[in-house]
Amino acid sequence: MYVVICGGGKVGWNLARELIEKNHEVTLIEQDRRRYLIIEEELEHAVQYGDATELWILERAGIQRADLVIAVTGDDEDNILICQIAKEKYLCERTISRVNNPRNLQHFELLGIQPAVSATDLILRLIEHEVPQYGLVHLLDLPAERLEIIEISVTAGAPAAGKSVSDISMPDGSLIISVLPEGGGGFVPKADTVINAGDEVLLVLDPGLEDAITEQFAPNGTGPAGY
Amino acid sequence: MFVLIVGAGRVGSTVAKTALAAGHEVSVLDEDPLSHERLDANQPTSWEDAGGRFTVGTALEVDALLEAGIEDADVFVASTNGDNTNLVIAQIAQKRFGVERVIARVLDPARASWYSQQGLETICPTQFAINEFERVLGVSA
Numbered sequence: 001m002y003v004v005i006c007g008g009g010k011v012g013w014n015l016a017r018e019l020i021e022k023n024h025e026v027t028l029i030e031q032d033r034r035r036y037l038i039i040e041e042e043l044e045h046a047v048q049y050g051d052a053t054e055l056w057i058l059e060r061a062g063i064q065r066a067d068l069v070i071a072v073t074g075d076d077e078d079n080i081l082i083c084q085i086a087k088e089k090y091l092c093e094r095t096i097s098r099v100n101n102p103r104n105l106q107h108f109e110l111l112g113i114q115p116a117v118s119a120t121d122l123i124l125r126l127i128e129h130e131v132p133q134y135g136l137v138h139l140l141d142l143p144a145e146r147l148e149i150i151e152i153s154v155t156a157g158a159p160a161a162g163k164s165v166s167d168i169s170m171p172d173g174s175l176i177i178s179v180l181p182e183g184g185g186g187f188v189p190k191a192d193t194v195i196n197a198g199d200e201v202l203l204v205l206d207p208g209l210e211d212a213i214t215e216q217f218a219p220n221g222t223g224p225a226g227y
Numbered sequence: 228m229f230v231l232i233v234g235a236g237r238v239g240s241t242v243a244k245t246a247l248a249a250g251h252e253v254s255v256l257d258e259d260p261l262s263h264e265r266l267d268a269n270q271p272t273s274w275e276d277a278g279g280r281f282t283v284g285t286a287l288e289v290d291a292l293l294e295a296g297i298e299d300a301d302v303f304v305a306s307t308n309g310d311n312t313n314l315v316i317a318q319i320a321q322k323r324f325g326v327e328r329v330i331a332r333v334l335d336p337a338r339a340s341w342y343s344q345q346g347l348e349t350i351c352p353t354q355f356a357i358n359e360f361e362r363v364l365g366v367s368a
Binding site: 053054055056075076077078080081085088089101103104106107110111 | 287323337
């Protein structure tokens with residue numbers, strides 16, 4: 001795979017290194033002369049000097065034949081522009097962009113730049129996972145498909161606790177896809193599998209069913225004391 | 228006509244003053260509060276007394292754009308000092324707020340020409356300079 005990475009900061013440089021190790025062909029574009037010279041000592045011809053929002057710089061890097069363009073500069077406007085040009089002018093099918101300010105995510109979405117990855121959001125997601133405040137954690141959102149996969153810990157006294165899967169009154173548009181018992185392990189449940197308090201269950205659902213699901217599995221919350 | 232100008236540098240502030248003097252409603256947005264001085268310079272009254280509006284804020288902040296009145300704007304001028312900022316906010320004005328006429332200043336002729344092919348009105352000062360030099364030197368194609 002041929003990958004063009006725009007922006008030789010920590011993210012861009014490390015991505016370039018990892019992708020080269022995985023035997024991909026990589027060109028990294030860095031616009032700061034001093035930074036470029038430092039990276040060049042390690043990556044040699046795989047790094048080029050220039051402003052990745054200039055068309056001729058992108059063309060020099062061979063964007064026309066890129067399988068993937070990654071925009072990870074520290075500037076959201078630049079990242080939007082790079083991905084837009086890669087897709088619409090050079091017909092590159094896949095782009096990945098970094099969102100520096102999560103409030104700019106709406107602009108990436110408006111202009112059809114996706115996936116757009118925000119480190120702040122990722123860390124927030126991890127905090128949600130590590131410190132579940134509401135017991136329900138989003139593992140994967142597929143907005144285009146209007147589906148999401150969530151994880152929830154079953155609390156003692158919840159309507160679902162102690163019931164078999166077929167007896168739990170699941171809202172339409174939701175399905176239990178996995179049970180992770182308290183003691184470890186995990187399996188795909190059958191109709192007669194009994195869900196116990198303390199188990200974690202994975203569900204796939206239509207967006208908007210979070211409240212109904214919480215009602216069934218963790219109406220009293222599962223967060224640590226104080227939450 | 229209500230004109231919203233984002234970026235009160237030499238170009239933005241001068242166009243703002245001319246448009247106001249021509250009787251249009253003009254609102255200016257700039258991230259630098261001091262840029263207001265350019266709107267007052269060489270004017271008999273202050274910008275606000277003359278009927279102008281001024282908002283401090285970054286162009287990509289939706290709240291700032293709303294405060295500057297983007298929802299009522301008939302014309303949107305993107306004249307910050309960043310080509311990419313201008314191209315992105317111009318598209319936001321067009322696609323999100325449906326502003327009827329959107330004009331972006333783009334210094335790089337290559338980007339200006341490609342985005343104008345995509346239906347965005349761009350003004351490229353560099354291209355004007357190139358054309359003028361070529362004309363003066365008698366080498367125009």
